[in-house]
Amino acid sequence: METKRFQIDPKHMDMEQIRQAAQILREGGLVAFPTETVYGLGGDAEDPDASRAIYAAKGRPSDNPLIVHICDYHQLEEIASELPETAKKLSDAFWPGPMTLIVKKNQRIPLETTGGLETVAVRFPSHPVATALIRESGCMIAAPSANTSGRPSPTNADHVWTDLNGKIQGLIDGGEVEIGLESTIVDLTEEVPMILRPGYINKEMLEKVVGEVRVDPAVLGTENVHIKPKAPGMRYKHYAPKGNLKIVTGQEETVVKEIEKMATEDEAAGKKVGIIATAETEDRYSHGTVLCIGDRRNEDEIAHNLFAVLREMDELGMENIYSEDFSTPRIGQAIMNRLLKAAAHQVIEV
Ligand code: TXA
Ligand code: MG
Numbered sequence: 001m002e003t004k005r006f007q008i009d010p011k012h013m014d015m016e017q018i019r020q021a022a023q024i025l026r027e028g029g030l031v032a033f034p035t036e037t038v039y040g041l042g043g044d045a046e047d048p049d050a051s052r053a054i055y056a057a058k059g060r061p062s063d064n065p066l067i068v069h070i071c072d073y074h075q076l077e078e079i080a081s082e083l084p085e086t087a088k089k090l091s092d093a094f095w096p097g098p099m100t101l102i103v104k105k106n107q108r109i110p111l112e113t114t115g116g117l118e119t120v121a122v123r124f125p126s127h128p129v130a131t132a133l134i135r136e137s138g139c140m141i142a143a144p145s146a147n148t149s150g151r152p153s154p155t156n157a158d159h160v161w162t163d164l165n166g167k168i169q170g171l172i173d174g175g176e177v178e179i180g181l182e183s184t185i186v187d188l189t190e191e192v193p194m195i196l197r198p199g200y201i202n203k204e205m206l207e208k209v210v211g212e213v214r215v216d217p218a219v220l221g222t223e224n225v226h227i228k229p230k231a232p233g234m235r236y237k238h239y240a241p242k243g244n245l246k247i248v249t250g251q252e253e254t255v256v257k258e259i260e261k262m263a264t265e266d267e268a269a270g271k272k273v274g275i276i277a278t279a280e281t282e283d284r285y286s287h288g289t290v291l292c293i294g295d296r297r298n299e300d301e302i303a304h305n306l307f308a309v310l311r312e313m314d315e316l317g318m319e320n321i322y323s324e325d326f327s328t329p330r331i332g333q334a335i336m337n338r339l340l341k342a343a344a345h346q347v348i349e350v
Pocket of ligand 1: 035037038039040041064065066100102117119121144145181185196197230232233234
């Protein structure tokens, strides 16, 4: 199949192109599009065949539910069987934006879209291209991240093209995304809201709006790898580069020394070594291929660059990859959640 590539500047939107892409969705086709978090692979959420096509294009297990993207709060009411008070409060505070709410579903969204679950994940994105596409199509759009299953999520259209060219009908290139990490997923089906996937909107921000919030123990730290996460997608190996990635954690000085030592040994053994460093440390490595993820004092930059850096390590054919730790104050939990998964929880403490 030929993938039609649309070029749309989010600041000066060409509505004719949006209409063409929307038409593909209405006819049951798939269109990848930018959101403020990562690129999504969209299909009509009410069409079971479109959902099946999404799983096929991504090579994703069909028991891993999709997120339904809406462009109006009332659409949440249309597809939920019941809504707790917290849904209104959180959506008032954070929609449109990088937050997904899990609620009990009614008949309208088919089980194909929710991976067989009686709950549905819903998000109202803030990216102008995403909302225009939802509105013009008249559909609610089911969209997982637009990567091949298991690869890092796409933060620009070229990433999507690499993974899905020839497998989907359309791709809207709307430039680089802003945040670079997928949305925060909050489960509202139990008494206390629970974060199933950390993101840009963190626990403290949610708690200011609804009081107590819990975090699914499965998303925390290394010692919990055996706990089964509530979001099916968090079970799978994910975000992973092809090389063997290890995270080195400890005092900056010691971390740099340890990575430098391992890189030297690996290179001597004939391995291609990649190092994920920061602006503060990149000049201190003399072995390996060093990629700078950003400035430690700018955690938004680190979040934004994470998936692109992991993809670049693949393109460069790196076999062993060492990363510094990015447990930054605000979104560090979200960054480290992705990095730990990418590293299959291999952490070296120094
Ligand atoms: O930022 C985002 O959320 C991006 C953009 C495109 O909106 N989308 C995204 O979708 O990351 P995806 O499919 O890659 O991740 C969805 C996650 C998966 O881990 C899935 O298991 C979980 O949400 N999920 C979806 N529906 C669920 C449900 N009913 N209950 C629990 N987890 C659910
Ligand atoms: Mg994904």
